[in-house]
Amino acid sequence: MEKKVAIIGAGLAGCECALILARAGLHVVLFEQKPHYHSEAHVSNLFAELVCSNSLRSNELTSGIGLLKQELRDLQSPFMAAADAHAVPADKALAVDRVAFATSLTHAVQQHPLIEVVCAKVTSLSDPRLTSSDIAYVVVAAGPVADNELVADLVRNLGQEACYFYDAIAPIVWTNSLDFQIVFWGSRYQDEEGEIGDYLNCPMTKEEYTRFYEALCAAKTVPARQFEQLKHFEGCMPIEALASRGFKTLAFGPFKPVGFVDPRTHQRPYAIVQLRSENVQQETCNLVGCQTRMLQAEQQRVFRLIPGLANCEFARYGSMHRNTYVNAPLVLDASLALKSTPRVLLAGQITGVEGYVESAACGLWVGQVLAARLLGYTLSQPPKETALGALLGYLQVVQKKFQPSNAHFGLMPALDTKLKKIDRKKAYSERARSAFKTWQQNQRLV
Numbered sequence: 001m002e003k004k005v006a007i008i009g010a011g012l013a014g015c016e017c018a019l020i021l022a023r024a025g026l027h028v029v030l031f032e033q034k035p036h037y038h039s040e041a042h043v044s045n046l047f048a049e050l051v052c053s054n055s056l057r058s059n060e061l062t063s064g065i066g067l068l069k070q071e072l073r074d075l076q077s078p079f080m081a082a083a084d085a086h087a088v089p090a091d092k093a094l095a096v097d098r099v100a101f102a103t104s105l106t107h108a109v110q111q112h113p114l115i116e117v118v119c120a121k122v123t124s125l126s127d128p129r130l131t132s133s134d135i136a137y138v139v140v141a142a143g144p145v146a147d148n149e150l151v152a153d154l155v156r157n158l159g160q161e162a163c164y165f166y167d168a169i170a171p172i173v174w175t176n177s178l179d180f181q182i183v184f185w186g187s188r189y190q191d192e193e194g195e196i197g198d199y200l201n202c203p204m205t206k207e208e209y210t211r212f213y214e215a216l217c218a219a220k221t222v223p224a225r226q227f228e229q230l231k232h233f234e235g236c237m238p239i240e241a242l243a244s245r246g247f248k249t250l251a252f253g254p255f256k257p258v259g260f261v262d263p264r265t266h267q268r269p270y271a272i273v274q275l276r277s278e279n280v281q282q283e284t285c286n287l288v289g290c291q292t293r294m295l296q297a298e299q300q301r302v303f304r305l306i307p308g309l310a311n312c313e314f315a316r317y318g319s320m321h322r323n324t325y326v327n328a329p330l331v332l333d334a335s336l337a338l339k340s341t342p343r344v345l346l347a348g349q350i351t352g353v354e355g356y357v358e359s360a361a362c363g364l365w366v367g368q369v370l371a372a373r374l375l376g377y378t379l380s381q382p383p384k385e386t387a388l389g390a391l392l393g394y395l396q397v398v399q400k401k402f403q404p405s406n407a408h409f410g411l412m413p414a415l416d417t418k419l420k421k422i423d424r425k426k427a428y429s430e431r432a433r434s435a436f437k438t439w440q441q442n443q444r445l446v
């Protein structure tokens with residue numbers, strides 16, 4: 001009997017995965033809850049719906065996301081083909097006509113003779129339609145606002161501690177864009193002579209703190225959607241919400257200066273902002289406690305008021321939204337299959353990647369992995385120097401608190417040489433293009 005792949009969710013990852021498998025000549029059963037049910041974020045009956053902005057972000061090869069798009073184009077991604085075919089003017093970004101884009105992918109999926117679309121909600125991984133003997137693999141691509149019953153079943157399978165439901169992301173900046181005349185390494189109460197300390201610290205005088213505080217309180221934020229009016233956990237309150245409690249809340253909270261002496265003044269600062277390294281190379285670091293709903297332009301304006309951050313470059317902006325995802329390094333293997341149930345794979349944002357393009361890339365990769373397995377050949381993961389390889393690699397790095405990530409250069413291995421910003425991006429990009437070409441030439445791909 002010919003084995004099929006069942007996919008839950010005809011979103012960005014689900015459609016991409018289905019079209020790749022079908023291109024390989026494999027049969028797919030694609031379950032989509034629309035038009036009977038819509039999540040809080042989905043409004044149309046089309047598949048591959050862009051739930052918010054119509055921008056797929058930068059198209060430039062000197063950005064992580066631009067590179068990822070190019071790698072997807074190289075792999076003949078149906079998602080990218082639809083996006084390029086329905087692009088609208090957006091300067092250096094790639095934005096699309098969302099209806100034309102979703103319509104073309106919906107038709108491609110619905111009209112493909114090897115894809116059977118079942119308009120039904122799947123509420124359990126034990127559903128007999130998924131466990132029947134003709135189904136070889138199941139791909140869960142139900143997205144960040146996956147149906148609650150299915151999520152509850154995933155929690156039962158994986159354990160509560162492996163599943164997250166809300167994202168509170170602090171911005172990440174490039175370490176070499178900080179002003180080291182001001183910023184210093186150190187840990188609280190560090191007293192060992194010569195000890196460097198684990199954090200980068202930005203000391204603030206009362207005047208500097210006041211300027212930052214006032215800008216923060218006046219900054220524009222992304223409005224919360226109806227379903228996002230969730231109670232914030234105390235430990236991951238947006239910084240602007242904390243600040244609104246009073247002038248001193250930050251200085252007594254995440255910015256408390258206790259245990260620090262500013263090496264320049266030999267005095268305790270009024271407040272201190274700490275930055276923690278994101279990777280062992282210490283190339284990027286996150287602003288501790290600075291999870292935020294501020295608009296990106298406001299994040300630039302406000303966070304650059306922190307002493308030492310005046311010219312900082314952002315690798316990733318902060319954000320907060322409802323987001324169901326798993327602790328990928330804990331529960332998924334390198335092929336994105338559940339370690340506990342290898343016939344079930346996850347794809348899209350639910351794995352812990354963040355963003356439209358990243359979700360589609362993840363769907364494409366799972367499609368390639370399953371095509372290789374079902375057709376009996378081997379496939380190796382793209383190297384970490386590439387955008388896709390770096391993103392997939394990120395899902396395997398165990399962390400204290402695993403948080404979703406979009407594609408950016410900070411996920412890639414550091415460059416061997418120190419370069420200026422403009423040259424650095426070019427160097428990352430050139431290295432990635434070359435690594436991707438070599439990898440692609442040596443793989444059998446669908």
Ligand SMILES: Cc1cc2nc3c(=O)[nH]c(=O)nc-3n(C[C@H](O)[C@H](O)[C@H](O)COP(=O)(O)OP(=O)(O)OC[C@H]3O[C@@H](n4cnc5c(N)ncnc54)[C@H](O)[C@@H]3O)c2cc1C
Pocket residue numbers: 008009010011012013014031032033034037038039041042047048049050051052053054055056120121122123141142143144145146147150225321322347348349350354355356357359360
């Ligand atoms: C409110 C919001 C705004 C976002 N804005 C942006 C943005 O502007 N830019 C950006 O790059 N990223 C954004 N994202 C993040 C992410 O890129 C998108 O959510 C993206 O659509 C994720 O792709 P996906 O394929 O993983 O899931 P989705 O595209 O959400 O697809 C999941 C599909 O599964 C279906 N489904 C769910 N449960 C079931 C079930 N039990 N049975 C059958 N079908 C089911 C859904 O109906 C849906 O069609 C946003 C996310 C949210 C929640």
